[in-house]
Amino acid sequence: MSTRRKFLGAATAVGAMAFLGDTQAASADEGDPGPDSEALELHARNAIVAVDTDTQKNYGALRAELMNHLSPVIVVQNDDRGGLYTLIHNGEQESLHPVSEIFEQAKSIAHAPLGIYSIIAPYLSHRIPNLPSSARLDQHDVDMVAFKGPGTNDWVSPLQAFGATLTTARQRLDHAHMPQELEASSTQILDIALKFINESVRRGSFDMKSFENFTGRLSGAIGTNMRYATRAQIEGVENLMKRWRGKVGREDWPGLYIVVLSIWTTSALNQNSIVVKRFMDPARADSHLIDLPTAQSPADPVFVALDNLARIVQDNVAAEMVFPLEQKLADALKGPEDLLAQEILHQLACPYRGKTGTKKAVGTAS
Template sequence: MSTDPLWPFEDGDTFRAAENFHQMTKDALTGPCAHRGGADAALHESIVDIHRFGRVEYAQNIRKVGRNVYPLIIARDNEPDQDRGDIGRQGLGGIFTLYLANGESRTIQPTPAAYERLKCLSHIPLGLFTILSPYFGDAQAQGWMAKAKVMATKVQEARRRLTEDAFDAREQRIATVILKRSYNYINRILSDVRCTREGFEVYAASIRAEIRDAMDYAAELQMDACMEALGAWRDELGPAEWRKLHVVVTTIWPVSEHSPRWQLFRTLMDPETVDTHLIVGEGVKSVEEARDLLGRIVADRLASRLIVGIDDERGRRMTQCLSSRTDVVADSAYRALQRRQSGECPFAPPKRAEAG
């Protein structure tokens, strides 16, 4: 037997406080635990449970459908999903992955390096705007100076490496003007210890023509390279397979309309199928999400045809909703608002009496 003294046992605060539960009735304790509720709640839950089960099956189904659509091209505008370490390097003019029914897939990035350089050059004033604009309202601020110095160093490094014959004449002129005037502007505001919105606008105006030319030249390089590469895929697949082609263009809302990739496929795809087979996926972050989205769209087209039908105008509109970006309840919601506004809705607020 040990002769060492035993540590003193003392009840904890939470244990002592729990004594209050002895005063509570079992009914009071039961309420939160019986989350299934009474008969009415149980009926509601049983109906919801049917939907919950169906949604799980739906998610699994659209995933499989999305991987059973061939040929398929997913057109992205960023680095491959497995290599996102260089997070600032986005917008490479189009990365296209072709999926074929035999399990083969191919990925190409047709645009030349000049495309990326021109895009980066045209973004220099945007980078400066991001650094400086938070301080446009405070003439005494100096919080922008450290980052402006870093930007000046990077711009000067690019200028140092820009030899007379580095690029073709058009890109050479664009790069020379943008880099020189950007460097001079940064040095000027650092020397003045002051940045203003008006001064930034004068700087931006001084390179506006070069920015526009950079955009035009980059677009020319992009369209030429991508049209040639995608045209080769079209020729390889042949008219019958190309007519079946689905394309998902992954994007974000600010650049989702008339993107260069959308315009490419609008030009290249079969005119009879392009309206239904060219899909713009906003907020889609990966190839897998793109294929899930495609599976949902393709599956919903058959589901709507079978469930709501196209035998009358209402059915046709609903099937169009499920094949487009329009919500399937759009018409119902609008009619409900019309009833409410006209006073037909029983929950509409009473109309005010006119002053007599």
């Protein structure tokens, strides 16, 4: 069976011979190791590793050049404003935030309970009270989050500072010219949040139960804010996609790639991905919509998106050329699956040769 390493290694070796003239030139360049067996082995290992080193260098050069030819591409960087959208087409770029300010305002107010939690969480008791959600809490997770415990009141000052932020927002809410329903739900969220803060500071204590009692009263109001944020995002993105579809044109639009960058916790079913997919060629949407999880928001989202997309596009072509007779290997090379994944699963599922004992289950370790 032809493997990726064998194929690429052979190609690199042919290129090396054509460049150097013959294998003797390569030996002369490295120096004669002499009769020392350890030196011979070291030179042999270095020569073998050089195959992949050169492969990676040439692969990187192809990727860097390919980035300049990717078109049309839409890059979406998820952010607090509903997403920064960038269109790359025929060497030109256009970037903007298409979602109205209602999105950011509605989500900002709805985040108040999360802001309070972020302050008090380290000071929680490790004892989980009997609450409706208790069964879904992992005790080890609670132990790690509550790393300071309830033995100190260091939480008071930061909680009061956050309360001051909420108070300012509450006092100026009616000047934001929000829709009446959204203003009412935002008022409710801020008022109940401030009540929890004031009562906790006055008592000098809080716990999971008091916090859950506080947040339990906000489900309806938070739902209203989410509905307004969602409506603003859908309208803004749809209007932009319609305009860009006309700009790119019917001939180029079917080949569109869209790369959506988001933090891992929102990448599996991302809000922007759901909206934009409806505007893509249905036959290509599953392969041309790339959800790219990131550890943190990149400083240059367009570069990160194009760099990753270049890998995907060149691997799509390489997969069918490198493995024309091995469909499973081709699919692994052009997808997110590691090329060795299936072989590792196969070997882990089989009994170890030469050893006695029962068959190990996949995913278990000794």
